Amino acid sequence: MAEKITIYDIAKELNITAATVSRALNNNPKISPTTRKLVIDTAAKMNYKQNKLAQALRSGKSNNVGVIVPRIDSNFFASVIRGIEEELHPEGYHVIICQTHEDETREIENINTLVNAQIDGILMSISNVTKENEILIKRVQNKKIPIVFFDRKLNIDGVSSVTIDDFLGGYIATQHLIEEGCTKIAHLSGDQSLEIYENRFKGYKQALLDNRIDFNEEFVIRTKSSVNEGINAAKTLLKLKTPPDAIFSSSDFAALGAIQELRDNNVIVPNNFCVIGFGDEPFTKFMELSISTINQSPLDMGRVAAKVFLEQIRNNLETERKVILTPKLITRKSSTR
């Protein structure tokens, strides 16, 4: 009862050949309706299940795609993956998850093992911008394996990507703070070798410029995306001789930390100090002092990335697509007076 049933078993049962069984099962037009029905029925009766592995080896298509992210337990990446899975599942693809933990070696290793596993495509958010992984990715591209970047990308000709307009995100966040009356706006930035952080920073600067506000180098602090680093950044900022009156943080977590530190120093948010984050993490909405932020629609990002992948597969990678989604300003209490 636990035996593996193959098309040969069905063939033997019906005194026909495996090829016929295969054809019947695959809706091949040149097969008699009688035989087809017979085959399908006995296949069901014998509880036959197609071995996808054999089919994959034969066809060169595994129906698996690899998704590489820094880590999966962040709401952003989990949501993107959800979008990818939901879009790809109906098309018969499985989603294989890999994490890099921002580690360059792991990133390279993940790409290699996915390729060896004969995945049909890679959707990834880059962790490290290095020559080495760029070379590797180009090599994968040469093997005609579609690659789609989402969020954090590398600029490579012919490689598609789905991102949001981070420049615009930085711009509207800053513009919003200015409209709320803030003039001394600090910026908590991430690693600017990653485009997303560079662009948010540029958007920030442009908004200042457009409003004739001087850019102040002291107001820009490099932080990781964590509550603690936000706390430290706020400490630094408060020590300045002319401290800022607002923060645009590239990370919701850092924004939260900053708010905590501000409050600990009796700075009243938002009355005396406005804060806006980036990412629309769930907690920003839940706080009593809800945190303004920029929404990146991760679910859509995943869906679109998946669609781009499907398009690539269907058009033989002829079309390179650089999709740019529009960030949405979410104004909440932390920046509204």
Place this chain on the structure above:
Amino acid sequence: MAEKITIYDIAKELNITAATVSRALNNNPKISPTTRKLVIDTAAKMNYKQNKLAQALRSGKSNNVGVIVPRIDSNFFASVIRGIEEELHPEGYHVIICQTHEDETREIENINTLVNAQIDGILMSISNVTKENEILIKRVQNKKIPIVFFDRKLNIDGVSSVTIDDFLGGYIATQHLIEEGCTKIAHLSGDQSLEIYENRFKGYKQALLDNRIDFNEEFVIRTKSSVNEGINAAKTLLKLKTPPDAIFSSSDFAALGAIQELRDNNVIVPNNFCVIGFGDEPFTKFMELSISTINQSPLDMGRVAAKVFLEQIRNNLETERKVILTPKLITRKSSTR
């Protein structure tokens, strides 16, 4: 340059046979060191990559495991998956993600497609308790495919599981509220056909009993795990002629909703009303009025589930394991006076 290199190409290059190449590459002892080095070197030179698909078909081992969860974009499941991935990756396994969205049909379909894809095991959190999926799971079990349940399980002989002690979780949460001086404790429960919710409820009742507090049917409200349902539940509770003075919620989200509604009705938390949730979702810690909760150590749960799977594989499923992790009480502001 983008050609697929196989062991035959290497064999031809060296005027030996593919079998020898295979042996050399697989560290087969009976091969001369000279040949081995030669093979390995030219393999590297030719940029040979093993085709895992062929190996999988040949060996009957795909080195893929399927993970089925209701959805991936919840911190709990994402963390479990992270744990699974981290434990299994070094062992050469890939993790395939499937979501059910609590839909019974999808759950069954996911199991089937994973089996067809020749995965080496299934780790899952059950979405629906039905005869149908129990039968299917037993059938998978008969095929000698290891199954490991985590968190939400089915009780099936020979199928391993990793859960937390939900009874204890419900008990210590309730006990804590009692120790804070609460006597009229309500309970927001999930779907009690799922063991986890049934057991949390039982733990709640036992704690009441042990403290000689009468159980009040009116105080138990069935909610889904959402902020809105928490709000509605609180509304209902506040309308009672003798409303409760505390809530033990099986869900952090419902707990949050309840707190919001309480505050909207000028009930002061925690002074006049204590609330404790379940799950230790990130936001519970971040709130200004941080929410007490029960931690389920999802990362460990994932790791242990993965270890149990590996054990099953290695021992030919001979050992059935029912691992029960200990929940941790996290007391925060919402329940501490």
Place this chain on the structure above:
DNA sequence: CTGTTAGCGCCTTCAT
């Protein structure tokens, strides 16, 4: 130590 053979399960020419 290495070559020969065969087969994992499937599908797709090429014949008939």
Place this chain on the structure above:
DNA sequence: ATGAAGGCGCTAACAG
């Protein structure tokens, strides 16, 4: 409309 044969890439059994 169906059968025969071969191969996707790999490895294990059997020889020698």
